[in-house]
Amino acid sequence: MAIVKNNHISGTIGPIVHKTWRNKQVLQSQPDKPKQTEATKQSADVFGKSSSLACLIRDNLYGCFVFYDPEMINRFNTPVMDVMNHCFDKETKSFTFERDSFVRLNGFEFNAQSLLVNSLFVHPLVNLENNKLTLHIPEIDIQTQLKFPVGATHCIIKVAFCLYGMEEGMDTAVNHKTQEISKAQGIVSATEFSITVPEGTLAVVGLGLQYYSKSEGMNTLINNKTFEPAAICAALINPGTFLKENLGEDAEKWQHKDKLKLKIKGQKAKKGTGLKKQTAKIEKEPTALETKLNIARNLKKLGISFTDIAASTGLTIKEIENL
Template sequence: MGKIDKKGVIHGGVDNVSYRTYRGQQIVQMKAGKVKQTIATKESGLEFGLCASTARVIREAFHRTYKGGYDGPMINRFNSVVQSAVRACSTKARCQRNLHDADLSYLTGFQFNNNSPLDKVLKARPEAIMEEGTVAVYLPAFSQEDIKGKVGEYYIVRLLLVSFDFHKKVYRYLDCKEIKVDSKGFEGGRIGLEGHIPQGSVAILSMSVHAYVNDVFDGSRSLNSKEWSPSEIIGAWHMPASEEQEHLETKDLNANGFIVDVDIPFEITDPLKKLKELYKKKNRADQLKAALPKARWKVPEDDFQLPEGEISFK
């Protein structure tokens, strides 16, 4: 019900129109009507939910690489990247595919912080490759002066390798290598990432740069922040599955002290389960519609005559 105040301004709603004021101006809005979604539209929505929860798992696994901060749109950007990677799979239908079927090239080059993209911060570009089931990074020589945007007393270049199994709903920290860059710089070379990549998993490698200063009272202090915290996915690979999958205890530790399998701490969207419910409802509706008796209209064959005389408009 709409009301007019002492100033003659309308508040509230009338039919499907609502009135309100914003910064001294009268705003009129139409109420949104109910939109009937098709099965295809609902399938797309369910798959996006799967991609969004998948992206969240990866972000949380790599949060240590950009803990100084990330740009505001990062979450939506990464959701879109994961969705594009999954949609690139043409061999499986919607809601039946996930990151294990995706084109992982979409992930490579993703910046967790567009305020300080790694390819702009660090002059030297890494080359990440997988060699017979192990990951290696070839990094050219560079000095402190080649790191742009933040002046620190020294820097740490961190490589973090993580594997993901979205069937078992676990991820695993495989290895972390750190390169300290001070006044001597880095001479360049090959950095091997250890740790056995589980078969049937997706391995993702990130590279990040962290700036530090030495504080008299607090010791070493990080300078990374939302404005400067470069972190990039520099490699992503599918590890083929075999008939005999390995089973590891969640309490086991690898050589670096990482927990072997980390349970995903939240529910991942299961689009297949919800899709089955949608089709079940649709089939039930179709059956009810088919069971309804069809209306039969009898057209009079005779006694049809046009009215005679003048017909008033009233």
């Protein structure tokens, strides 16, 4: 549609665009609409699902953190998208995931201005076996392994589990927290949290520290936009087929996210094949050294100096350079 204003035509008539430039009438042809190829459509679809999945994980892990740095969302979208692209088969237009497909999320820090590894100096261990996921937090020596910021007198370790049934596009979140920890304590006993993880599910475990000052029955939160230590401990897939009927009593706790349904390779041909199961024995959990290396890789991506990474992980500068 075009209109006449001050003796000049403005707008579109057929394939011609009419506009005014320096008080002169200008005509030009409309630009061709870009044609989307099948490949670009696939890329756009994977991009959309990747962004939605990253958002789902972040939202479900808010039980362990609230504040995050301004670049966190983009930083987190990148590894999720890398995994999704790597696991997508362009020929079958489906995904193939294995137990450790999302391992690159391990050690991801939600606030680059206050790293969890600089506040908590023990390594939580995650184990997934027989549909049971366990997070083990080792014994903590308060004086040397849990750093309290200025003004803080108490701390709570917050844990969040995000579960995502890929094929059905269903998810749920489970939150836990430790008993109150006082700065004056000597040793905090080891703690474990366990949940059931159905087959065909991606499980992401997040851990954060909430500090506060306690005085005369009043709690004052210390955490803020620049101080919120929280990170992902592990991201694992429990191989198999996700079936709603296997959720039992917990079914009502799961939500449907239709846009997050993923076509898993092999599902259409034969029900029950599910996510790829390992033919060999289940891999052992990462060693302490492997965990340190993985954390160092993430810190290196954040641009943290090699000296600070070495101080946080105990690795040598040379080991960090070789990552």
